[in-house]
Amino acid sequence: MKIDGGCHCGKITFTAEIDPEKVHICHCMDCQRITGTAYRVLVPAATEKFELRGKPKEYIRTDESGAKRAQAFCPECGTPIYSTAPDDRKIYGLRAGTIRQRAELRPKFQQSCRSKLEWAQDLRALPQAAE
Numbered sequence: 001m002k003i004d005g006g007c008h009c010g011k012i013t014f015t016a017e018i019d020p021e022k023v024h025i026c027h028c029m030d031c032q033r034i035t036g037t038a039y040r041v042l043v044p045a046a047t048e049k050f051e052l053r054g055k056p057k058e059y060i061r062t063d064e065s066g067a068k069r070a071q072a073f074c075p076e077c078g079t080p081i082y083s084t085a086p087d088d089r090k091i092y093g094l095r096a097g098t099i100r101q102r103a104e105l106r107p108k109f110q111q112s113c114r115s116k117l118e119w120a121q122d123l124r125a126l127p128q129a130a131e
Contacts, residue, residue, distance in 0.1 A: 003043070005099040007079035012054035014081070016045035016094065023096070023105045028112035030063050034071060034080065038120035041096035041107055042083075050092050056081050064112075 001020050006013035022044045031040035056072035063069055070086040073079060082092040096102050110116070 001101070001104075003094075003099050003101050003105075005094070005102075007054075007074035007077055007081060007098060009074060009077035009079075011076045012052070012056050012074045012079070012081055014050065014052045014094070014098075016043075016051070016092075017049040018043055018045050018094075020105055021108055023107050025107045025110040026112050027110060027114075027116035028064060029115050030061065031112070032115070032117075034061075038117045039110075041105070043094040043096050043099060043105055045082075045092045045094055047089055047092065050094075052081075058086075060086055 001018055002015070003018055004013070004015045023041065025039050025041055027039045032038060034040070054074070057075040058070045058072045060068055060070050068086055069083045070089075071083050072081045074081065079098060080095045081098060082094050084092045096105055099105065
């Protein structure tokens with residue numbers, strides 16, 4: 001599936017060819033902290049099928065397993081764009097919220113569920129407002 005997207009201010013944009021069957025949710029505490037919310041939706045894209053325009057700022061962190069991850073975000077507006085292994089950069093984990101076609105990218109599995117926040121699992125009972 002061909003996708004495109006970018007940051008909030010438009011300084012960083014991208015296109016990619018992705019497999020929608022690989023879209024997933026990560027509940028790890030690092031993803032919770034970095035996103036400032038309950039989980040992160042990741043859309044994997046292979047390096048050769050990912051084209052980035054603009055220069056994001058990267059922060060290298062060490063995750064729970066000890067692996068290093070480069071977290072990229074727009075230096076102007078702060079929008080998270082992707083994460084990747086800084087040493088090989090074979091796969092980019094794109095942030096679903098930055099993708100124009102995000103409504104079509106239903107996650108297929110979840111990982112790091114030992115850290116999931118139970119209240120975030122079913123929001124249908126909460127009152128809703130259109131705006």
